[in-house]
Amino acid sequence: MKIHFIGIGGIGMSALAGIAVKSGYIVSGSDIEDSYNIKHLRNLGVKIYIGHKRSNLDPKTDLIIITSSISKDNPEVLKARQLKIAMKDRGEYLGKLMKNKRSVAVAGTHGKTTISSMISVILDKAGMDPTVAVGGLIKEFGNQNWIKGKSDLIVVEACEYKSSFLKLKPSIAVISNIEKEHLDYFKNIDKIIDAFKNFLKLVPQNGFAVVNADDINIQKILTNTQFDFPIITYGMSESLAEWRIENVKEEKGQVSFDVFKNKQIIDNFIIRVPGKHNTMNALASIIVTSKLGVNLKTIKETLLEFTGAKRRMELKGEKNGIIVIDDYGHHPTEIKVTLEAIKNFYTNRKRLWCIFQPHQYSRTRLFFNDFINSFDLADKLIINDIYEVRDTKKDIQAVNSKKLVEKIQEKKEIDTLYIESFKETAKYLSKNAENGDIILTIGAGPVYQVGELFLNENCKK
Structure with a gap:
């Protein structure tokens, strides 16, 4: 079978392409620019074209996979329709991979990459040989976001944009939280809550769900909807959840916490990724993997060694006593939580520089007032130009x-x-950041390049 991926370089598409190669399919693809993911796929023998052209598509192709960002007038899409080649979007194809498997789908406005990565690494460490397709590069998987396992287990990150996750087939569903996001599609929080409720309804009677009981919008779903499968709740110490976290301590580059189930202590756990929110992410992974049969010793050891997915509070390096951290956060809540986590984790540091690249004109416009109040814990703030994705002329003109x-x-x-450009930002930091400072680059676009330029620059203060 020959499969062609249009937009193959995206984090989700590249994972599916890699799994397809390891499944024995002939794979090709196209994208607008080269990338780390594309280079890795080329090393696997995938033929990849830079730029979208009719000539990229082999008439003998059996199936086309597209992303939500691919327009209807894409030349390869038009040719595929002309040739009557079968076409699926990424969600449909991922749902097909999950069919008849023990499938774990992790959803939520925030935290789904970290939770799905933790679950994947724990299952792999336990020798359960899962297939994995998540939204962040994982060191334990050779800095890739996918592996093709031989068991019937599959772990995926479930994206809510355009309700794509409703095309999946989860036997186990996780929801970390629900908040306003993707308002260019959903319009309001009620639409978002409905989408997550319908996602939960995909779980069969012999499956189960793991949800954050502290989240007010998840509470609304649980209060107003009956489900015919077990729902396991988790939360912090003040919640009424079945599984709870207590005694969180952040010190010496690690976070320790106690886990309780039905008010009985299970054990103490330690993670080396910053933030109380990551103890909640870890708890979700503990519940899922223990329910799947992984012993507590393996879970504890794996979480202790886990250093996080790439671009999730990733320590990029140090120069002149200044450490550089990068994070994918692009929502106001994510920015607040990340700044707080770094402040609490690196208590012996001086100033926290935050370099933010807004992601999407539409998101910046819709959350404008929230962004204004998101950076209060930063000592210095530099904002670069907005990264344009799926934006209308109205959005671009408005903000x-x-x-x-x-x-x-x-x-x-x-x-x-x-500061407009990344290069000028790096130069400014080289002249003004001091020994003991932290530089945080944050955003879903390529703002990480600022940190890389800073670390590699030879500018003298």
Whole structure:
């Protein structure tokens, strides 16, 4: 079977392409630019074209896989229709992979990459040989976000955008939290809650769900909907959840916490990724993997060794006593939580520089006031130009980074600058950051390049 992926370089598509190769299919694909994921697929023998052209598509192709970002007038899509080649979107194809398997699907506005990565690494360490397709590169998998296992277990990250996760077939569902996001599609929080409720309804009677009982929007689903499968709840110490976390301590580069089930202590766990929110992510992974039969010793050891998925509070390096951290956070809540986690984790550091690249004009416009109040824990803030994705002319005309900077400056609480380019940002940091400072680059676009430029620059202060 010959499969062609249009938009093959995306984090989700590249995982499916890699799994397809290891499943014995002939794989090709195209994307607008080269990337780390594409280079890895080329090393597996995948023929990849840079740029979208009709000539990229072999008429003998059996199946086309597309992403939600591919337009209807894409030349390869038009040719596929002309040739009447079968076409599926990424969600449909992922759902097909999950059919008739013990499938774990991790959803939520925040945390789903970390939870799905933790679950995947624990199952792999336990010798359960899962297939994995998640949204972040994992060191334990050779800095890839996928593996093709031989067992009937599959772990996937379930994306809610355009309700894509409703095409999946989970036997085990995890929901970390529900918040306003992707408002260019959902319009309001009620639509988002309905989508997550329908996602839960996909779980069969012999499956189960693991959900965060502390989340008010998840509570609404549990209060108003009856399900015919077990729902396991988790939360922090003040919650009424079945599984709970207590006694969280952040010190010496690690976070320790006690896990209780029905008010009986299970054990103490230690993780080396910053933040109380990551103890919740770890708890979700503990519940799922223990239910799947992994022993507690293996879970504890694996979580202790887990250093996080790439671009999730990733320590990039150190230069002149200044450490550089990168994070994928692009939602106001994610920014707040990340800043808090870094402040609490690195208590012996001086100033925290936050370099933010807004992701999408539409998201920046819709969450404008929230972004203004997201950076209060930063000592210095630099905002780069907005990364454009799926934006309308109305969105682009309505907002820009300069306007956001001006509003934050009006608060007179944070030293805030607008710097257009990554290169100029790195130069500014080289001249102004001092020994003992932290530089955090944050955003879903390529803002990580600022940290890399800073670490590699030879500029003298």
